[in-house]
Amino acid sequence: MPSRDTPDIASRRTALPPNSVGLVTPQEMVFDTPLELEGGKRLDRYHLVYETYGTLNADRSNAILICHALSGDHHAAGYHQLSDRKPGWWDACIGPGKPFDTRKFFIVSLNNLGGCKGSSGPTSINPENGKIYGPDFPIVTVGDWVNSQRRLGEQLGIRQWAAVAGGSLGGMQVMQWAIHHSDAVRHALIIAATPKLSAQNIAFNEVARQAILSDPDFHDGRYQDFGIVPRRGLMLARMLGHITYLSEHSMRERFGRELREGRIRFGFDVEFQVESYLRHQGTSFVDRFDANTYLLMTKALDYFDPAQEFGGSLAQAFQASRSRFLVISFTSDWRFSSARSREIVNALMEVRKSVCYADIRSTQGHDDFLMPNPDYLDVLNAYMEQVAEEIEG
Amino acid sequence: MPSRDTPDIASRRTALPPNSVGLVTPQEMVFDTPLELEGGKRLDRYHLVYETYGTLNADRSNAILICHALSGDHHAAGYHQLSDRKPGWWDACIGPGKPFDTRKFFIVSLNNLGGCKGSSGPTSINPENGKIYGPDFPIVTVGDWVNSQRRLGEQLGIRQWAAVAGGSLGGMQVMQWAIHHSDAVRHALIIAATPKLSAQNIAFNEVARQAILSDPDFHDGRYQDFGIVPRRGLMLARMLGHITYLSEHSMRERFGRELREGRIRFGFDVEFQVESYLRHQGTSFVDRFDANTYLLMTKALDYFDPAQEFGGSLAQAFQASRSRFLVISFTSDWRFSSARSREIVNALMEVRKSVCYADIRSTQGHDDFLMPNPDYLDVLNAYMEQVAEEIEG
Numbered sequence: 001m002p003s004r005d006t007p008d009i010a011s012r013r014t015a016l017p018p019n020s021v022g023l024v025t026p027q028e029m030v031f032d033t034p035l036e037l038e039g040g041k042r043l044d045r046y047h048l049v050y051e052t053y054g055t056l057n058a059d060r061s062n063a064i065l066i067c068h069a070l071s072g073d074h075h076a077a078g079y080h081q082l083s084d085r086k087p088g089w090w091d092a093c094i095g096p097g098k099p100f101d102t103r104k105f106f107i108v109s110l111n112n113l114g115g116c117k118g119s120s121g122p123t124s125i126n127p128e129n130g131k132i133y134g135p136d137f138p139i140v141t142v143g144d145w146v147n148s149q150r151r152l153g154e155q156l157g158i159r160q161w162a163a164v165a166g167g168s169l170g171g172m173q174v175m176q177w178a179i180h181h182s183d184a185v186r187h188a189l190i191i192a193a194t195p196k197l198s199a200q201n202i203a204f205n206e207v208a209r210q211a212i213l214s215d216p217d218f219h220d221g222r223y224q225d226f227g228i229v230p231r232r233g234l235m236l237a238r239m240l241g242h243i244t245y246l247s248e249h250s251m252r253e254r255f256g257r258e259l260r261e262g263r264i265r266f267g268f269d270v271e272f273q274v275e276s277y278l279r280h281q282g283t284s285f286v287d288r289f290d291a292n293t294y295l296l297m298t299k300a301l302d303y304f305d306p307a308q309e310f311g312g313s314l315a316q317a318f319q320a321s322r323s324r325f326l327v328i329s330f331t332s333d334w335r336f337s338s339a340r341s342r343e344i345v346n347a348l349m350e351v352r353k354s355v356c357y358a359d360i361r362s363t364q365g366h367d368d369f370l371m372p373n374p375d376y377l378d379v380l381n382a383y384m385e386q387v388a389e390e391i392e393g
Numbered sequence: 394m395p396s397r398d399t400p401d402i403a404s405r406r407t408a409l410p411p412n413s414v415g416l417v418t419p420q421e422m423v424f425d426t427p428l429e430l431e432g433g434k435r436l437d438r439y440h441l442v443y444e445t446y447g448t449l450n451a452d453r454s455n456a457i458l459i460c461h462a463l464s465g466d467h468h469a470a471g472y473h474q475l476s477d478r479k480p481g482w483w484d485a486c487i488g489p490g491k492p493f494d495t496r497k498f499f500i501v502s503l504n505n506l507g508g509c510k511g512s513s514g515p516t517s518i519n520p521e522n523g524k525i526y527g528p529d530f531p532i533v534t535v536g537d538w539v540n541s542q543r544r545l546g547e548q549l550g551i552r553q554w555a556a557v558a559g560g561s562l563g564g565m566q567v568m569q570w571a572i573h574h575s576d577a578v579r580h581a582l583i584i585a586a587t588p589k590l591s592a593q594n595i596a597f598n599e600v601a602r603q604a605i606l607s608d609p610d611f612h613d614g615r616y617q618d619f620g621i622v623p624r625r626g627l628m629l630a631r632m633l634g635h636i637t638y639l640s641e642h643s644m645r646e647r648f649g650r651e652l653r654e655g656r657i658r659f660g661f662d663v664e665f666q667v668e669s670y671l672r673h674q675g676t677s678f679v680d681r682f683d684a685n686t687y688l689l690m691t692k693a694l695d696y697f698d699p700a701q702e703f704g705g706s707l708a709q710a711f712q713a714s715r716s717r718f719l720v721i722s723f724t725s726d727w728r729f730s731s732a733r734s735r736e737i738v739n740a741l742m743e744v745r746k747s748v749c750y751a752d753i754r755s756t757q758g759h760d761d762f763l764m765p766n767p768d769y770l771d772v773l774n775a776y777m778e779q780v781a782e783e784i785e786g
Contacts, residue, residue: 039657039659040659138659139659139660196650197650198641198644198645198650199641199644199645199647199648199649199650199665199667200636200639200641200644200645202650202665202667202668203632203635203636203644203667203668203671204636206632206665206667206668206671206672207629207632207633207636207671209661210628210629210632210672210675211604211629213661214625214628214629215625216609232607232608235603235607236600236603236604236607236629239596239599239600239603240600240633242596243593243596243597243600246593248591248592248593251591251592251593251596252591252592252593254592255592256592257589257590257591257592257595257698264432264696266432266433266531266532266692267532268602268606268688268692271695272592272595272599272695274592274595274596274599275595275596275599278596278599278600279599279603282603295661299659299661302664302665303657305650
């Protein structure tokens with residue numbers, strides 16, 4: 001990806017790209033008002049880590065909320081230090097001159113509850129007993145996340161978001177906002193998402209969870225007490241995830257059946273390039289992610305089904321929404337295929353909502369929502385220019 | 394599947410279905426002539442377990458060889474005893490009045506080398522040292538299997554098979570026969586197969602292998618010495634495999650998003666029906682399959698690429714073949730899609746071979762080749778009637 005520097009370049013970096021938001025510092029906000037969770041439990045005290053890019057305008061009308069996906073976090077754009085190898089996960093879309101233009105918008109990006117990058121979650125301290133939460137951190141839902149995001153917005157003085165945007169699991173949070181709190185969302189940008197997981201989606205999540213849960217180093221989730229992490233399980237979960245994030249085409253283009261050493265060696269070490277890639281993705285993930293958080297995130301995915309409380313009708317779920325919508329899917333995405341996005345679009349049209357829809361011709365699969373695909377950026381740019389004009393007008 | 398009795402019926406069974414081959418007994422053949430393997434190793438002495446159905450005719454012209462897939466074995470049809478819960482794995486296609494009609498054909502079905510159902514493999518005794526092979530059983534290829542199948546045929550007095558047939562990995566063995574030993578194969582029936590695995594196919598295999606290899610109970614493959622099996626790893630491998638054997642449609646039809654207890658329970662026990670199904674498939678597989686064999690079978694899949702020694706041209710690979718071909722694919726198969734079968738058909742047509750091709754409209758996915766889909770049975774029936782007429786004529 002052009003937006004990602006190679007390690008070599010990074011080590012020599014003395015300045016950041018001109019269209020970067022530059023150096024950013026995460027902030028933290030503590031909440032003392034109890035949060036009732038959909039699963040029946042309660043968080044009496046919790047904190048959220050977040051970043052902001054751009055400047056909030058005088059009437060607080062230019063704020064955009066970014067929601068992250070399964071393994072994402074608050075660091076969506078820019079760099080924490082000059083030596084960072086990579087910018088934030090959505091740097092392709094956030095910055096001066098980019099779709100979420102920091103010259104026009106004030107952008108907020110947080111680490112969701114249950115995460116492992118600074119917000120309250122399994123790796124943080126349980127204020128009730130001073131110990132690491134681990135498996136005692138409650139299961140959280142997309143609805144719980146949106147409720148915590150509302151509080152964050154309130155504390156930042158934002159009554160209404162100009163837009164709430166996210167891809168994949170992030171797009172589900174956008175839907176939740178637009179269905180239950182649409183007064184606070186002028187535009188809902190739902191990217192590479194689905195109205196609910198299919199049985200096959202749940203099946204992949206279940207295999208990933210079983211890989212973690214059955215790892216002897218998991219210790220019922222208390223692995224931190226043992227000074228260990230369930231590396232094998234988390235690695236398998238990530239390897240499996242990666243297969244579903246990439247299209248078959250992109251795997252073929254990138255790796256084909258190429259042998260790493262040029263010939264078959266008749267053994268169980270890495271032979272094909274694709275094996276090497278997957279093992280690398282798996283092992284590097286283990287160093288930066290938490291197994292309990294992975295379990296929580298997959299559960300939030302499985303449970304999401306906003307139509308359920310509306311008699312199974314997604315259209316009815318959107319009926320009372322006052323938001324306007326942009327829905328984007330990618331032709332090569334087989335995890336959440338274009339057909340799933342069209343379910344969202346059809347539901348919105350059935351209840352006569354304002355909706356733009358783009359099915360972006362793509363080759364990379366589900367991961368395309370993170371990539372600087374020119375057609376994708378054009379669609380986002382055009383839409384966000386309109387959003388900006390409403391604010392300026 | 395209508396052909397599979399429920400446990401209740403089985404326990405009350407006093408007779409077998411009239412179109413069953415009936416009660417069958419596996420046979421064993423020992424080979425003392427060393428077999429040179431493609432990986433460079435050698436088996437000095439080995440044995441193969443097989444079953445036969447029907448009667449070999451006087452001129453030995455009515456023999457059919459059945460090749461099994463990843464987790465298959467020699468028990469392709471009939472019952473070992475009245476109380477068997479299920480018949481052999483291809484009972485839908487083998488028996489009196491079925492496509493592989495035992496009133497007309499003499500059918501041979503074996504457990505491949507490296508298997509775990511009686512033929513020489515990781516669970517059998519290494520004659521060199523009297524110990525269980527375990528991980529010392531050499532990696533075998535589709536080419537090795539076909540060479541061992543040739544010897545079995547010779548011992549049975551069969552110089553030419555009327556047909557060699559198989560689905561999935563079995564279809565690869567059929568291709569190998571038709572490319573390298575076509576004088577011995579009048580008809581090659583290649584079902585739900587692919588000329589070689591895609592990067593994505595290899596990726597799924599690699600995750601399955603890593604699940605087994607990283608299981609602490611694997612003990613470098615010597616788990617039998619420890620009186621244990623790598624249950625967790627083998628279970629994960631099978632769960633993952635099952636996702637790829639079923640179509641997304643059939644998963645939706647069978648399980649949807651149904652909750653086993655009717656409501657979300659916010660935990661990591663089974664919640665959705667599809668999770669229950671996968672865990673059951675995983676745990677029951679562990680009781681009947683061997684982890685080292687699973688590793689070997691996936692490697693044979695990965696390595697298969699018959700075009701390679703013909704400059705990458707599958708057409709050139711088939712150029713000298715004297716076999717005639719039937720190729721069958723299934724529209725809902727995403728593991729080895731119809732497009733992969735069309736690669737085989739196009740290569741055969743390019744070098745003007747006799748080939749019939751049927752893309753069967755189906756809903757179950759890769760597993761369809763095991764099912765009594767009427768269109769599928771019709772195509773097989775029509776083709777095999779021709780094969781029978783050649784013999785009788």
